[in-house]
Amino acid sequence: MSPLARADLGERNAPAATAPRPARPRHVLQLIETGGPGGAERVLVSLTAALAAEPGFRASAGLLKAGYVADELARRGLPQTQFRIRRALDPGLVMALARHLRQAEVDLVHAHEFTMNVYGAAAAWMARVPAILTVHGRGYYAEAGRRLLALRLAARSGAIVVAVSSDIQRFLGSEVGIPGVRLVPNGIDLARPASGDRARGRQALGIGPEAIVIGNIGNLYPVKGHRVLLAALAELGPEVHVAIAGRGKEAEPLRALAAELGIAARVHFLGYRDDTPDLLAAWDIYALPSLFEGQSLALIEAMAARLPIVATAVGGNPEVLGPKEVTGLYAPPEDPTALAAELRRLIADPALRARLGAAALERARTEFSLAAMLERYRALYAAALARKRRGSTR
Numbered sequence: 001m002s003p004l005a006r007a008d009l010g011e012r013n014a015p016a017a018t019a020p021r022p023a024r025p026r027h028v029l030q031l032i033e034t035g036g037p038g039g040a041e042r043v044l045v046s047l048t049a050a051l052a053a054e055p056g057f058r059a060s061a062g063l064l065k066a067g068y069v070a071d072e073l074a075r076r077g078l079p080q081t082q083f084r085i086r087r088a089l090d091p092g093l094v095m096a097l098a099r100h101l102r103q104a105e106v107d108l109v110h111a112h113e114f115t116m117n118v119y120g121a122a123a124a125w126m127a128r129v130p131a132i133l134t135v136h137g138r139g140y141y142a143e144a145g146r147r148l149l150a151l152r153l154a155a156r157s158g159a160i161v162v163a164v165s166s167d168i169q170r171f172l173g174s175e176v177g178i179p180g181v182r183l184v185p186n187g188i189d190l191a192r193p194a195s196g197d198r199a200r201g202r203q204a205l206g207i208g209p210e211a212i213v214i215g216n217i218g219n220l221y222p223v224k225g226h227r228v229l230l231a232a233l234a235e236l237g238p239e240v241h242v243a244i245a246g247r248g249k250e251a252e253p254l255r256a257l258a259a260e261l262g263i264a265a266r267v268h269f270l271g272y273r274d275d276t277p278d279l280l281a282a283w284d285i286y287a288l289p290s291l292f293e294g295q296s297l298a299l300i301e302a303m304a305a306r307l308p309i310v311a312t313a314v315g316g317n318p319e320v321l322g323p324k325e326v327t328g329l330y331a332p333p334e335d336p337t338a339l340a341a342e343l344r345r346l347i348a349d350p351a352l353r354a355r356l357g358a359a360a361l362e363r364a365r366t367e368f369s370l371a372a373m374l375e376r377y378r379a380l381y382a383a384a385l386a387r388k389r390r391g392s393t394r
Contacts, residue, residue, distance in 0.1 A: 032069060141171075169182075214284070218246045
């Protein structure tokens with residue numbers, strides 16, 4: 001047999017060259033305990049949708065409750081799994097989550113809020129999957145030493161802990177004792193608040209063009225300070241209205257307070273609304289009278305809508321809104337007269353409203369875009385996955 005024939009035979013009998021297998025997309029599971037709507041829930045939906053659109057990633061969510069999050073994920077065609085918690089301390093939930101992590105080939109857990117931070121960290125530890133735990137507020141821990149201990153233990157599982165504001169970051173470091181907490185401010189789609197229609201929004205409220213409307217978006221709970229806002233409205237002129245978008249257990253007590261103060265005709269309780277851009281466009285001023293706040297997405301949306309803002313200087317509010325008299329005005333919490341005084345300044349001075357609104361918009365664009373939040377989380381995801389590859393997650 002000729003050398004050429006032998007060579008040809010060898011080539012035909014040699015094993016076929018195989019192309020390298022493409023890398024499996026990294027599966028990130030977002031976890032949250034609450035049904036929403038609220039800031040943390042909206043962040044979860046935004047992250048899940050953004051990751052699902054990125055090459056190299058799979059995205060899904062694990063939930064404990066039906067509601068806004070489940071509906072939004074379904075509307076966007078994003079996969080979700082419902083889990084059950086039977087009691088405050090439920091080892092069965094840890095086992096169910098860990099089993100799901102293995103079966104669904106989850107590469108990274110990203111948990112939000114207290115319950116899923118604790119259970120998600122435990123399940124990730126069992127399944128040897130890296131985890132990121134985002135803390136969106138301090139309200140869960142105000143009078144709960146056991147919760148502080150549980151969060152501290154969750155952090156010791158090897159998870160990366162994230163705070164959405166510097167105030168929460170300091171709290172987690174100094175009061176909870178968690179070192180190395182990362183900071184990732186929440187972000188929003190800045191195109192959405194700018195898309196509203198003022199005339200349509202006013203028509204939906206049933207308010208004429210001549211009225212001054214002070215708006216607020218927030219769940220109706222005592223910590224949001226709506227009682228203070230209503231008491232402040234009672235000190236303002238009859239041309240001023242307040243519109244509140246949100247729902248919660250304070251709805252009926254707030255209606256009763258408005259009637260008692262003689263301002264019921266000027267207070268508009270809107271319930272949950274999904275036409276936020278139109279509402280923001282219909283309002284003249286935004287008020288955030290919170291007694292405490294983590295990091296308010298609604299505040300960022302109001303800034304992006306070029307609204308002049310009066311907020312309480314609590315929690316993450318100053319970090320979001322920025323310097324007094326530059327990008328917004330501040331009033332002390334639980335002080336209706338002080339809040340009314342700042343609102344009266346804005347009502348009387350259209351030029352001040354325009355200046356503060358423009359500065360707030362610029363700050364929102366610079367500091368709190370959805371793209372900026374996604375970039376920061378991508379870096380943390382990469383760090384967590386790299387740590388897993390090095391075998392140092394535990």
